Amino acid sequence: MIVTRLGLPVLLLALLPCAASAVVVAGANGGGNTTNNTTSAQMTAQLGLTNTAFYDNVLPYSDAGSVYLGWATTSSGPRAYLLSAMHITLSNTMLINAVSYSVTRQSISGSDLALLTLANVDGIMPSLPVVNLATSPTSIGTSVIMAGFGRNRVQAATTNASVSDAITLTNGIGYTTTSPQVQRWGTNATARANSSGFPSATIIIALGASNTTAIATQFDAPATNAWLSTSEAQAVLGDSGGGLFTTNGTLAGIVAAVSANGFEAEFTNKTYFTDIATYKAAVDTAIGYTLVPEPSTSALLLLGAGTALFFALRRRT
Numbered sequence: 317m318i319v320t321r322l323g324l325p326v327l328l329l330a331l332l333p334c335a336a337s338a339v340v341v342a343g344a345n346g347g348g349n350t351t352n353n354t355t356s357a358q359m360t361a362q363l364g365l366t367n368t369a370f371y372d373n374v375l376p377y378s379d380a381g382s383v384y385l386g387w388a389t390t391s392s393g394p395r396a397y398l399l400s401a402m403h404i405t406l407s408n409t410m411l412i413n414a415v416s417y418s419v420t421r422q423s424i425s426g427s428d429l430a431l432l433t434l435a436n437v438d439g440i441m442p443s444l445p446v447v448n449l450a451t452s453p454t455s456i457g458t459s460v461i462m463a464g465f466g467r468n469r470v471q472a473a474t475t476n477a478s479v480s481d482a483i484t485l486t487n488g489i490g491y492t493t494t495s496p497q498v499q500r501w502g503t504n505a506t507a508r509a510n511s512s513g514f515p516s517a518t519i520i521i522a523l524g525a526s527n528t529t530a531i532a533t534q535f536d537a538p539a540t541n542a543w544l545s546t547s548e549a550q551a552v553l554g555d556s557g558g559g560l561f562t563t564n565g566t567l568a569g570i571v572a573a574v575s576a577n578g579f580e581a582e583f584t585n586k587t588y589f590t591d592i593a594t595y596k597a598a599v600d601t602a603i604g605y606t607l608v609p610e611p612s613t614s615a616l617l618l619l620g621a622g623t624a625l626f627f628a629l630r631r632r633t
Contacts, residue, residue, distance in 0.1 A: 339462050339555060340469045340491050340581035341502040343481065343538050343546035347473025353500050353547060359461070362547060363503070363563070369445050370565035371501055374463040374558055377419075378407035381465045381557035382432055383567055386446040386607025394438040396610065397603050399570055400557035401590070402430040403523050415440055422602060427595050428528035428572050430557075431602050441610040447559075449600075450568045450593040453517050453531055454506045460533065462549050462587065463501040464558030464571055467493040469581065477544045482537070482583070489537065490582035493552050502549020504533035506568075507586065521573060521588055529595075530588040531560075531569050537583040551587040553578030560589045567592050 345352045345362065352358070356368040373384040375398065382400035389395075402423050410419045410432070417434040424431055434441075454460065469491040474481040482489045509519035509532040521530045535550035551558070551571050560569035569589025576585045592599075 339464050339500050339502045339549040339558070340493060340552050341500065341546075342491075342535070342548040342583075343542065344473035344475075344544040345547045346469060346500070346502060346549070347481065348471055349468045349494075349496075350473075353502055354498055359501055363461075365563055367565045370447055370559075370561055370567075371461075371463055372442070373444050373447050374465075374499060375410075375412055376465050376499075377410055377432065377557055378405045380404040380554055381463075381559075381571070382410075383447060383557075383559040383570065384444050385449075385567075385603075387437065387441065387610040388603070388605035388607050390605055393435070394610075395605075396434040396437040396441055397607060398432040398434070399567070399592075399599065400430045400432055401570055401572055402428045402526070403572075404430075404556045410434060413442055424595050424598050424602060426527070426529075426598075428523045428526060428590050429570060429595055429599065431599065437610065439610075444609060445565075446607050446609055448566045449596045450562070450566050450591075451596060453591050453593045454562065454568050456506055456508055456515060456517050458506045458568075459503065459563050460506055460568060461501055461503055461561045461563065462533070462551065462558065462571065462589075463499065463561075464551060464555035465497055465499050467495055467497055467552065467554070468500075470494050474543055478541050479543065480537070481543060485580050485582050487576065488582040488584060490535070490550075490580055490585070492580050501547075503547040504535070504549050504587075507532050507534040509588070518591055518594070519588075523572060528572060528590045530572055531591045532586045532588050533560075535581060535583050535585045535587070550574070550581040550585055551578075552581050555587075 356371040359368040382398040420433045508515040538546040558571040
């Protein structure tokens with residue numbers, strides 16, 4: 317429902333905490349408990365993109381997800397930085413590739429964004445690219461890619477391209493979800509964030525006791541005879557902290573909420589993402605360093621020997 321707080325429109329929505337859930341993808345590409353839409357290589361093949369490495373920057377955190385931004389040598393030593401959602405369950409550790417990292421979580425004022433700072437990272441973090449943050453809100457109709465962790469949709473894909481693989485749900489047509497949890501990506505386009513008045517690309521949504529400025533996507537039923545090629549996606553319960561990217565890999569949003577039952581993915585539902593552009597300056601200030609891909613262990617040893625120039629040349633990209 318829409319309410320008014322401090323003169324601003326605020327949309328109350330279903331949060332996406334707890335059991336982390338992967339984005340649900342319509343059609344054959346997202347077909348139930350399969351390995352479809354689970355790798356950056358599949359993204360390259362299906363979407364024809366040359367830059368899909370950013371998909372691997374989406375990492376599990378607590379019972380939900382996060383997006384790796386980059387690495388820096390700080391006054392306290394090497395640190396890695398990630399963005400997630402503040403409303404999800406707090407965890408002081410993070411497991412990446414079977415390695416446990418110490419995590420400090422910091423709220424980005426005025427938003428649902430959580431900045432995660434990881435210690436004991438030198439030389440052992442995965443080789444990941446730096447993710448650029450959006451500098452302006454994506455306009456309505458921009459092609460985007462969302463990614464998160466967790467539950468698969470229950471309904472297996474149809475083998476008939478002219479027959480829907482969705483089912484009838486409580487309030488519409490779509491899919492239900494179940495375990496096990498996996499990482500999955502899907503596509504969509506930014507939609508008008510408000511439900512009435514002049515179309516707006518952003519809206520202020522209430523998440524528990526706090527607000528956040530958000531952008532949105534809408535889960536649309538695939539077109540006739542397109543069931544075997546669509547990757548139209550919707551977030552479900554627990555996808556919080558996952559990423560919304562433009563097709564060039566820029567981080568445009570962090571998954572925050574959905575407009576309906578988070579256990580189901582119904583066509584016409586909206587997914588809301590905390591708008592990165594609105595909070596970019598605050599995130600940059602909170603980090604306080606220019607981020608780079610993490611250097612290799614050998615590069616760190618050389619840096620310790622005073623060969624800073626060689627370190628710069630060896631920095632992984």
